[in-house]
Amino acid sequence: MAANISPIFPLTPKVWISALITAANTNKDGTGTVTQISSPAGPNGAFVESVEALPIGTNNASVLRVFLNIGSSPSSAANNILWEEVSLPATLLTEVAAQAKVVIPLNRAIPAGYTLYATMGTAVAAGWRVRAHTGDY
Template sequence: MAANTSPIFPMIPRVLLSPLLTTANTAKDGTGTVTQISVVAGTNGAFVESIEALPIGTNTASVLRVFLNNGSATTTAANNILWEEVSLPATTLTEIAGQTKIVIPLYRAIPAGYILYATLGTTVAAGWRVRAPTGDY
């Protein structure tokens, strides 16, 4: 049982350095090529603050889909649920302005053993870095 329960706050911060997303996956059930963007939720579950996507250069427009997985194989659709999705704008690399970070605020708890995965709707050139700051209870 979590030690800090009244009110409950995450005790152990977690951020996964996920691989670059560049390849399309048009499956809407979390199967196919997916990229893990969170660590496995701890024994007492975890709190997910947000999903953040940062373009790494010039990309065409796409969509970011985030799936919640129950800790089992992502190849089985019943283990995944489409949790969030957001449009990603076309981006152009420049040395005079920052790239726009896309943030999906969540502030939700997930059960022990669950994991977040992400996909892109279209293949992009430079790619997107996606992270999900979480904290185990």
């Protein structure tokens, strides 16, 4: 069986500027109130390095869920899979200390057209800005 012995690296880096996430979504299938956090993978697929969540102010604790979508409407559960989830701590707005971001290291390749979406388990006051660091092959 032949194997690809030459490493490949992303050709085009991408960072998607997502909307602020504040709303709750208790669905575990990627439907409901979801926020797109990556651009669709290019024609040769993409490499997803990480997903980062940065609090924008005072928030109660919640959970961030990241869904992998096949490139079709996220309103159909058949198009989504729960890819990762991570606890988000309660945060307090301050002007004398940095807010700690939450990082989900992924380091995975995804097929052409696939897209990442995110939701939160509980509503929060200020919100979280979530971004995916990806690169097209």
